[in-house]
Amino acid sequence: MALLGVRNLTMHHVTKMGDVHAGDDVTFAIEHGEAIGLVGESGCGKTSIALTLLRLLPDNAKFLGGQVLFEGVDPTRLPAGEMRRIRWRGISMIFQAAMNSLNPVYRVGDQIIEAMQTHMNVSYAQARRRVAELFDLVGLAPELMDRYPLSTPAG
Numbered sequence: 545m546a547l548l549g550v551r552n553l554t555m556h557h558v559t560k561m562g563d564v565h566a567g568d569d570v571t572f573a574i575e576h577g578e579a580i581g582l583v584g585e586s587g588c589g590k591t592s593i594a595l596t597l598l599r600l601l602p603d604n605a606k607f608l609g610g611q612v613l614f615e616g617v618d619p620t621r622l623p624a625g626e627m628r629r630i631r632w633r634g635i636s637m638i639f640q641a642a643m644n645s646l647n648p649v650y651r652v653g654d655q656i657i658e659a660m661q662t663h664m665n666v667s668y669a670q671a672r673r674r675v676a677e678l679f680d681l682v683g684l685a686p687e688l689m690d691r692y693p694l695s696t697p698a699g
């Protein structure tokens with residue numbers, strides 16, 4: 545069974561000007577260990593599809609049908625509490641535009657630690673060590689975790 549299967553997913557955003565078709569009969573599967581890229585022009589619905597998988601759609605979004613299977617469960621039909629358990633640990637999203645998704649007045653490391661502590665039973669010190677490891681893994685100096693998202697190398 546695929547790690548993630550999306551079948552005939554259709555969702556709209558409801559607006560005063562009418563419905564925006566953001567995902568129309570979308571079907572794809574991702575196997576364990578596989579990476580796929582979803583490519584399309586700006587506004588074609590890539591982010592809307594990702595938000596549907598994570599059940600993070602805004603209130604005006606209308607899920608019209610289709611099936612999602614992540615490790616055998618359909619995140620679009622799970623109760624909110626159960627969804628919270630698999631979100632981030634099992635399936636998560638790196639939001640585009642760091643300028644919009646990171647809070648400019650909190651240090652980068654603390655924002656990552658906050659997410660870790662929300663989803664895992666770890667102390668601040670343990671989480672901080674893990675952030676340093678993760679930074680190292682992607683070639684970032686661990687000291688950068690004490691920077692603010694918008695700061696320049698000098699600041």
Ligand SMILES: Nc1ncnc2c1ncn2[C@@H]1O[C@H](COP(=O)(O)OP(=O)(O)OP(=O)(O)O)[C@@H](O)[C@H]1O
Nearest residue numbers: 557559564566585586587588589590591592593602
């Ligand atoms: N909350 C919303 N209300 C109304 N329309 C929306 C909303 N969010 C997205 N849309 C519309 O849905 C369509 C798909 O948007 P989406 O952000 O999913 O596209 P995208 O493929 O991720 O684009 P980009 O490449 O620019 O990130 C667009 O027409 C967008 O204007």
Ligand SMILES: [Mg+2]
Nearest residue numbers: 590591592640
């Ligand atoms: Mg997008």
